[in-house]
Amino acid sequence: MSAAYRPGASNSALYAAALFASENGAWQQAQTLLARIPGGSQTSDMRDLRQRVNYNLQLVTAENYLAQGNTIAASNTLRAMASTPPKAPADAGKLARLLAESGDLTTAVSLVRNNISSGVSGNAGDYADQIAVLNQAGLTGEAQNLISNPQLQASSTPTQLASIRNGYVINEADRLREQGNYAAAYDKLIRAMQSDPQNTDLMFAMARLYQSGKMNKEAGVVYDYLMTRDTPNQDARAGAIDVALSAGNNDRAEQLAGGLRQDNTPDRLLLLARVAEAQGHHQQAMTYLRSARGKLLGMQSTNSSETPTVGGVLAADNPFIGVSQTSAPTRTASAYGQYMPWQVAQSAAAPGSTLPGIQRTDLPVDTAQTRMLRQVDTMMESLQEKTGSWLQGEWTYVDATANRAPAS
Structure with a gap:
């Protein structure tokens, strides 16, 4: 492949090197190599590879948004890409997986179904992400049908099939x-x-x-x-x-937290906030929580603490946390104006909080992002109450000292 990096490399050498780079996930390198082939000299295979490379570079951008906790930017990027989905099953699967991670499971499932409807071509590894999305959506029957596809079975190794089964x-x-x-x-x-x-x-x-x-x-x-x-x-x-x-x-x-690498995703920031609070570092905990909340809401930051800013200045904390009633998603109004004992309140129980067999699966379910935002808000409210009590106690002590009669 070294011949491709020399001046005057042939188009075929550049294409071969770009193909090798793409197979190893080096999309930026593949793009650079393909850019050296004149447009008029590119074959249909070269153009197809260029399209796939550009597509995967967009996926990398979306992955970076998700890694930063910016799910809104990731979702916007991924939805735009889903309007012209790739044909390759691995690429379509990766796009669907990232859509699901960003919270858009409906579009992810639609993408998988459309890709499968055009015919199965490839091995179990190529369809691993698609199968994972179907399983995540609870569509285990569709996932099993895909795994059992004769074409897929014939093209897959025992190790690939075992990995898919374990994922299920x-x-x-x-x-x-x-x-x-x-x-x-x-x-x-x-x-x-x-x-x-x-x-x-x-x-x-x-x-x-x-x-x-x-x-x-x-x-x-x-x-x-x-x-x-x-x-x-x-x-x-x-x-x-x-x-x-x-x-x-x-x-x-x-x-253990001292061994964590830099990771500004909301769930990691929430974990660090809990560690800081356990050590009594209340302001540090609030900084982590503000950053996590900003990321969950898709707000931008321009400071080193990654806390949200508005107009170049730090954004104030939401003053309505803890005093607002949040309606459940797709709330249904009761004819009585309230929920009576023979009715079910329209909110799903938190995961793991119900006994087996009694969970109502027909109720709206919060997304992971909504649940995390609620966790962040609850912890922020708790910390604000604690620090408010401490400050109030300190001022009471100061006032009492100031009003004390001087010793004679």
């Missing part, structure tokens, strides 16, 4: 866990782990289950083990910090 198991286990059905979730995971005991994705799912079931000691053991083989997002370390905070081991939480 993990999705089902997480769904059961969020419903509070911990026993059924455990049974699904333990069966899969018997066949693949070293699968870290299954281990992470088991750690989440232990944690939701208040078995913090067991969850901590799993997270400690996984920290030696952590994900790029340091999920094991973040899980271990969460467990330490839940157990009241604040010093360990702070020690």
Whole structure:
């Protein structure tokens, strides 16, 4: 491939090098190589590759927005791309996965269905993201039909098929866990782990289950083990910090937090706020929460603390947090003007807060972003109440001292 980087490289050498770069995810490098081929000399394959490269560069931009916690900018970018979706199943799947991560699961599912309707071509790895989106949407039947497709089965390796099956198991286990059905979730995971005991994705799912079931000691053991083989997002370390905070081991939480890499996503900022608050650093915790809230709302920041600004000046905290009534999504009015005992209030229970078999699946469900925003607001309100009480106590003490009669 070195010949492609020399002056006067042939068009075929440049194309071959660009193709190799694209297969390894080096989209910027591929774009640079293709730009050296004159437009009039480009074949249809070269033009197709250029289109795919440009498309994936846009996906990288959207991924960066998501990594920064800017879901609104990511969603706008991805929806524009979805209007002219790619034909390659891997590209369509990646776009659908990112749409789902940005909170637009409806468009993600539509994209997957349209891609499948044009015919299946490729292996299970090419369709991994599409299958994951269908499972996430609860469309397990459609996901299983895709996995069972004869063309897909014939083109896939046993390892690829096993990975897809594990993804389905993990999705089902997480769904059961969020419903509070911990026993059924455990049974699904333990069966899969018997066949693949070293699968870290299954281990992470088991750690989440232990944690939701208040078995913090067991969850901590799993997270400690996984920290030696952590994900790029340091999920094991973040899980271990969460467990330490839940157990009241604040010093360990702070020690573990010191090993976190820079990550300004809202969930990481919320975790850091909890660590700071546990150490008594209330203003630092509020700074993290303000930054997380701004990102969840899609607000921009121009300062080093990443807190939102308006007109070049720090934005004030929302004065209505804690004093406003928030209506549930798609709220239905009662004919009585209020909810009577024989009616169901139109809001879904939080994940893991209901007993197995009693959750109403026909109620509106909050998105992960909405739930996180509520967590941030609740913590901000709690901190404001605490600091307000302390300040009030300090001023009372000062007033009492000032009004004390001088000693004779």
